[in-house]
Amino acid sequence: MDNVIETSGLVKNYRRRPALRGIDLLVPRGVVCGYLGPNGAGKTTTIRILVGLIRPSAGSAAVFGLDVVRRREEAQRHVGYLPGEFVGYPDLTGGQYLNFLGRLRGGVDAALVRRLAERLDLDLTTRIGALSHGNRQKVGIVQAFMHRPDLLVLDEPTAGLDPLAQREFLALVREARDEGRTVFLSSHVLSEVEAVAERVAILRQGQLLVVESVDKLKARALRRMELTFEAEPPIAHLRTVPGVREAVADGSTVHLVIEGSVADLLEAAAPHRVARVVTHEPDLEEIFVTYYEREA
Amino acid sequence: MLATVYLKSLRDQRRALIGWSIGLVLLVLLESVMWPSMRDMPDLTSLLNSYPEPMQKLFDLEDFSSGRGFFNVELFSMVLPLLFIIFAVGRGARLIAGEEEAGTLDVLLVTPVSPARLVVAQAAALATALAGFGAVLWTAGMACSAAFGLGLGAVDLAQATLAMVLLGLEFGWLALAVGAVTGRRAYALAVPAVGAVAAYLLYVAGQLVDGVRSWQPLSPFQQALAGGPLGSGWRPEYLWMPLVAVLVVALAVPLFDRRDIAAAR
Numbered sequence: 001m002d003n004v005i006e007t008s009g010l011v012k013n014y015r016r017r018p019a020l021r022g023i024d025l026l027v028p029r030g031v032v033c034g035y036l037g038p039n040g041a042g043k044t045t046t047i048r049i050l051v052g053l054i055r056p057s058a059g060s061a062a063v064f065g066l067d068v069v070r071r072r073e074e075a076q077r078h079v080g081y082l083p084g085e086f087v088g089y090p091d092l093t094g095g096q097y098l099n100f101l102g103r104l105r106g107g108v109d110a111a112l113v114r115r116l117a118e119r120l121d122l123d124l125t126t127r128i129g130a131l132s133h134g135n136r137q138k139v140g141i142v143q144a145f146m147h148r149p150d151l152l153v154l155d156e157p158t159a160g161l162d163p164l165a166q167r168e169f170l171a172l173v174r175e176a177r178d179e180g181r182t183v184f185l186s187s188h189v190l191s192e193v194e195a196v197a198e199r200v201a202i203l204r205q206g207q208l209l210v211v212e213s214v215d216k217l218k219a220r221a222l223r224r225m226e227l228t229f230e231a232e233p234p235i236a237h238l239r240t241v242p243g244v245r246e247a248v249a250d251g252s253t254v255h256l257v258i259e260g261s262v263a264d265l266l267e268a269a270a271p272h273r274v275a276r277v278v279t280h281e282p283d284l285e286e287i288f289v290t291y292y293e294r295e296a
Numbered sequence: 297m298l299a300t301v302y303l304k305s306l307r308d309q310r311r312a313l314i315g316w317s318i319g320l321v322l323l324v325l326l327e328s329v330m331w332p333s334m335r336d337m338p339d340l341t342s343l344l345n346s347y348p349e350p351m352q353k354l355f356d357l358e359d360f361s362s363g364r365g366f367f368n369v370e371l372f373s374m375v376l377p378l379l380f381i382i383f384a385v386g387r388g389a390r391l392i393a394g395e396e397e398a399g400t401l402d403v404l405l406v407t408p409v410s411p412a413r414l415v416v417a418q419a420a421a422l423a424t425a426l427a428g429f430g431a432v433l434w435t436a437g438m439a440c441s442a443a444f445g446l447g448l449g450a451v452d453l454a455q456a457t458l459a460m461v462l463l464g465l466e467f468g469w470l471a472l473a474v475g476a477v478t479g480r481r482a483y484a485l486a487v488p489a490v491g492a493v494a495a496y497l498l499y500v501a502g503q504l505v506d507g508v509r510s511w512q513p514l515s516p517f518q519q520a521l522a523g524g525p526l527g528s529g530w531r532p533e534y535l536w537m538p539l540v541a542v543l544v545v546a547l548a549v550p551l552f553d554r555r556d557i558a559a560a561r
Binding site: 073083091096105 | 298299300301304308398399400402403404405406407408409410554556557559
């Protein structure tokens, strides 16, 4: 029972359309796992199965060894869940809403709720209907964390959060992990999860593409970069640098695609007087491309 | 105040209940105000006798000259059943389908509250609200009867009020059940609405057409309204309405328990 989340051959079809085509996923205890994929890849479907809101068409999923279909209520007791589209009761204040959910869960520590709200800078006396999108999302985050669940299942948790709240949220995730709790969070942007997740599962069209540590993933990722030189760009020289997959000159600017570290490239380019460097964080699409190329 | 789903649901209904109750009281008051002048109309009986016979039958016009008969015709044969059903169906459709469409159901179901418990709590809350609505009707009826000399009996009025509450309960719980099974408020409104119209047509046709009369007892309107409802006594036929209501909810629970909950749009 070292795996907090365990799915095997998880399949979900909506009418005829397959949403998940056999997901085998293991998430060990005390780990932050990012669940990445473009919109429509099946992230939310997986998450809704894990928390017991929908049933798999085939295969199985278990949380703490508890099957999420047959022992749903028991499994749910371990889970703090933030839906992808969190909606609270608009006529209740944040405080009333959290108190209501707390009562349903058999009572939660009121001081912890207050502390969470303070850290996220959330006013608990305002009606949820009058809150901005970002502040509503904070209510959703507090309700997921407030009963100190062993497993946090968070669907696009940072959506709509301002940078300060985002940073505080990531701190909460780290603290939960340090306490030995497990966090499973989805996102369609790598940069959002790479700060906290040690492990990433990438999903595409209902299939797991890869489960990998973040470091390895980033090392392998293709990164786009633009170098602008003060003089004629040394294009031929740059093409010979290890890791450079592509180099195209456009006037004094060179557009590059690099795999892994850029140290060698910068060393090679520096003597030629670089005027401007623009780097693009590797996005998911590019990581996918990396993997496709490798598979091919 | 917000310790359980049941209490939360009651709280959600308080505004609607207050609004509907004000309308209900005004309606009873308005009808009652008309009663003294109606009673004192010299040729009322001969006027009513000149109405076509089917109409006399349908609305029990022979009894129109007593306060009880007047209320039966003016309120209990059509307006009040409609009011109770619309109130109950409107609320019932919101309780689960409404929450699911709004997206608030997601978090609620990932708590120790199971789908079955949720349905039971919401059904109980709707029954409580309807009972409250019934209490308002009874109180307003008794007060108006005393003020305008309608001469209604407390037990008589309680029986007729019970008929209204049970009629509302049957269609309201049907709305709750359809909402739980489909997750769609539109269906939760449409199915009971169609059911109520069909039941009313069956009731009316049974009144007027001999061939349909044997089917008439199947209609909840016949079960609730036959012989009154004011002055019809405690009729065992009343029991059909809660029985069907319980059955419908009991059927919905396992279906709701097993189906996928739709994500918020």
